[in-house]
Amino acid sequence: xxxxxxxxxxxxALQRTTGLILLLTTAAVFxxxxxxxxxxxxxxxxxxMDAGVQNMRLASITARLFIGFELLLGxxxxxxxxxKSFTYPAVQALLALFTVYLILLIVRQGNTGNCGCFGAxxxxxxxxxxxxxxxxxxxxxxxKKLYDIKPYRQSGAIAGFVTMAALVVPFLAFPLxxxxxxxxxxxxxxxxxxxxxxxxxxxxxxxxxRKGKHIxxxxxxxxxxxxxxxLLLQIIHRQHPELPIFFVLNGSPDRLDDFFKETRSKDVxxxxxxxxxxxxxxAGDAVPAIYFINNAVVEREATYFQLDPAYMNTWLHDTH
Numbered sequence: 001x002x003x004x005x006x007x008x009x010x011x012x013a014l015q016r017t018t019g020l021i022l023l024l025t026t027a028a029v030f031x032x033x034x035x036x037x038x039x040x041x042x043x044x045x046x047x048x049m050d051a052g053v054q055n056m057r058l059a060s061i062t063a064r065l066f067i068g069f070e071l072l073l074g075x076x077x078x079x080x081x082x083x084k085s086f087t088y089p090a091v092q093a094l095l096a097l098f099t100v101y102l103i104l105l106i107v108r109q110g111n112t113g114n115c116g117c118f119g120a121x122x123x124x125x126x127x128x129x130x131x132x133x134x135x136x137x138x139x140x141x142x143x144k145k146l147y148d149i150k151p152y153r154q155s156g157a158i159a160g161f162v163t164m165a166a167l168v169v170p171f172l173a174f175p176l177x178x179x180x181x182x183x184x185x186x187x188x189x190x191x192x193x194x195x196x197x198x199x200x201x202x203x204x205x206x207x208x209x210r211k212g213k214h215i216x217x218x219x220x221x222x223x224x225x226x227x228x229x230x231l232l233l234q235i236i237h238r239q240h241p242e243l244p245i246f247f248v249l250n251g252s253p254d255r256l257d258d259f260f261k262e263t264r265s266k267d268v269x270x271x272x273x274x275x276x277x278x279x280x281x282x283a284g285d286a287v288p289a290i291y292f293i294n295n296a297v298v299e300r301e302a303t304y305f306q307l308d309p310a311y312m313n314t315w316l317h318d319t320h
Contacts, residue, residue, distance in 0.1 A: 019147030022139045023077055026091065030074035030134060033118055034067045041174050042120030042305060046232045047116045051101055054239050056308035057176070066168035069094065072166035080149055081159045091140050095133045095138040102126045102133070109264055181311055182292065182302035189291065189298050193278040194248065194271065199276045207246065210296045213316055214244045218283030221251030221259045229288040229304040234265035240309050243316065246270065250287075283318045 037044045041063070048059040048066070073094065102115060105126045114120070115129040124132070191210050194202075201297040209216060217233055219226035230247065237245045247270035249259070260266040273279055283289040290307070292300035292315055300315060 014110065015146045019143055022143055023080075023147055024145070026136055026139050027074045027077035029132075030070050030077065030091070034070035034074060036119035036121040037063075037067050037070070037116070038119075038170060038173050039121065040116075041170075043116055043228060043231065044119065046235055049232075049239075050204075050235045051104075054309060056310070060174075061178070064174065065167065067170045068167035071169065072163055075162045075166060076159070079158060079162065081155055081162070083147070083149065088140050088144050092137055095137050095140075099130055099133045102130050113262060113264065114124075181308070182290075182300040182306045185298055186300050187298050188296055189282060189293060191282060191296060192284060193275070193295075194273065196278075203271055205246070205271050207244075207269065209246060209293065213242070213292070213294045214246055215247050215290070215292055215312060216248060216286055218248045218279070219250070219288045221249055223287050225304070226288045227259065227263050229290065229307075230259070230263035230265045232304050232307055233290075234263060234268050236307060236309050236312070237265075237268045240313065243309070247264055248273050248279070248282070250276070250283075252276075262299035 038275060045056070045060045045063045045169070048063050053059040053062055073087060073091055076082065077091070082085060098117075105115070111125050111127045113125070115126045117124050117129045117132070172218070194209065195204050196202075197204065207214070217229055219230060225294045233245055233247070236243060245268055247265070247268055249256070249270055249272045251259075251272075256272060288304065290302040290304065291298045292302070292312075
């Protein structure tokens with residue numbers, strides 16, 4: 001007896017149109033998220049570190065893979081590749097993972113700051129990001145019901161090419177070789193202005209930065225790059241309290257609360273130093289100026305791209 005296959009249920013024009021709109025919206029969000037993270041890459045690496053990956057190189061590789069996976073899913077949605085068998089479940093799994101991270105972030109620091117979902121292009125609080133993720137998860141659930149099209153004949157080859165391209169692009173945009181160690185130098189630095197009681201309005205550091213080893217970051221409260229440096233340094237300080245990190249801040253006291261709110265770095269030892277000329281004599285011509293100082297001798301000069309906790313610990317315990 002011949003058994004006939006059950007007919008495929010046809011979708012109405014409204015269902016197909018609704019499904020296409022939901023799919024294109026979800027694809028656009030994933031692609032925009034991946035691209036904007038590439039445009040503001042270092043803070044995303046620091047978010048990975050903040051989540052518990054304490055090795056800078058491992059965090060940077062993980063960040064690249066996350067971005068690549070976001071781009072991959074966005075392209076898979078856009079090109080209708082393996083929607084029900086892979087793409088829809090993968091989208092929901094990644095959204096769930098990010099949502100758990102955001103919940104933990106709120107528990108630890110409250111609903112403050114930029115979650116980093118869209119880099120610096122679109123600032124979003126953790127709670128707003130959770131709402132966005134839940135909406136996209138609902139979209140994906142509806143897509144499973146409304147939009148299941150047949151795969152292309154060459155979908156395997158297309159998927160292979162897209163996968164390779166999506167995972168390689170972050171490594172091409174930010175090669176691992178770019179992440180060099182701090183520059184080795186040897187020059188004296190005069191930190192006496194920090195302890196000059198004749199300068200009105202300045203508090204003296206409770207630690208004598210002129211003696212022993214210290215990692216001192218000179219930063220302006222109005223400098224956006226300084227805020228990025230402070231954000232990373234507070235993560236390192238929280239995970240590695242043994243590292244002697246210290247901030248010397250310069251600027252109007254009115255900016256201090258906003259600086260600490262954005263960088264979450266109020267617990268890092270610091271002083272607010274008033275006096276532009278004396279500050280520049282210590283920091284140099286550009287900020288942030290991050291110096292590894294040993295008995296008033298600068299031994300390393302670093303950018304915030306080069307702040308690896310493992311390297312910092314090695315320098316700290318080096319007796320040579």
